[in-house]
């Protein structure tokens with residue numbers, strides 16, 4: 005059937021109406037017309053697939069990557085339009101779900117499209133990705149989001165016998181790390197990488213790779229989290245420093261601190277920094293990073309962040325939770341702690357909005373800045389500054 009796309013949804017899919025029913029169509033842009041086939045029909049919505057594009061948007065670009073639905077949902081959209089789409093999407097989600105009255109700042113971005121320092125490849129004799137939201141395997145010869153060095157590794161891998169391999173992660177920092185789930189012959193691969201893990205065993209090189217962020221050096225291990233886009237991470241951390249506006253007589257709490265990057269960058273602006281992180285390996289890295297950078301006013305705690313806030317004292321708090329956001333207990337404990345400033349870093353605007361809706365009882369949202377940490381995908385990072393509202397505090401305590 006023929007449809008016209010009304011707008012993009014929050015996952016970058018085109019929305020059209022088919023007999024009045026909302027229909028989501030991947031790779032269709034606003035105002036484009038297409039012949040589509042319905043591939044899934046549910047009570048309240050359909051999912052459709054383009055059979056033929058009948059009328060192209062002037063915002064359509066030809067992507068460098070030939071694979072459909074491999075995870076870059078916006079690669080066919082002009083980059084400037086991608087940026088405005090993300091600003092508008094964030095504004096709409098905050099208005100709808102957080103009900104806060106704040107104008108989202110201009111999105112922070114750069115033009116590096118080969119930004120990913122980590123990819124996880126699925127394996128089915130060849131390497132590839134799973135198609136968006138499914139287990140359909142898409143074999144790939146290269147990925148447009150990574151460096152030429154990583155694409156060389158993909159080329160090498162595709163010539164190998166991969167029948168006993170399930171998944172391969174590549175981490176591309178000052179050194180290269182390859183993490184293989186399964187078994188394969190490493191003879192050809194070996195010279196293209198520093199570190200290799202095979203089935204959880206270190207079989208080549210050092211256990212850690214390193215990178216520099218700002219003026220600090222960080223070790224990154226096999227399973228610890230590290231942001232995927234280095235240049236925009238530095239911009240993100242600059243905003244964290246500015247929004248927290250540290251003082252040498254203050255303590256700051258860095259919840260969900262990963263390998264300690266934010267804590268260590270904040271150390272020179274605060275008297276004391278406390279980082280909390282659940283992943284043991286990440287905390288080990290954080291402590292190594294603290295020693296390596298000769299920093300002595302930071303303490304890392306290995307614990308569930310939402311369970312430790314109660315026992316701590318701090319003037320300011322930064323949180324950077326996973327996509328699921330904060331817990332209700334975590335939010336209540338932050339409210340009891342009464343920090344003067346909260347900086348909330350989020351990679352999921354929906355859970356951010358949900359959490360702001362609770363935090364706004366006692367905090368004003370003073371600025372929201374989107375960061376295009378994941379170009380060509382619908383994902384974005386957001387940094388939100390909240391300030392304790394004196395009036396609201398007065399009202400709740402009297």
Ligand SMILES: C[S@@+](CC[C@H](N)C(=O)[O-])C[C@H]1O[C@@H](n2cnc3c(N)ncnc32)[C@H](O)[C@@H]1O
Pocket residue numbers: 229230231259260261262263264265266280281282283286307308309310324325326
């Ligand atoms: C988005 S990452 C942020 C890491 C760090 N702030 C950075 O910029 O690299 C979220 C981190 O939260 C950790 N995490 C997940 N659930 C947690 C929990 N309940 N308590 C503490 N940390 C948790 C993850 O292991 C991960 O390192």
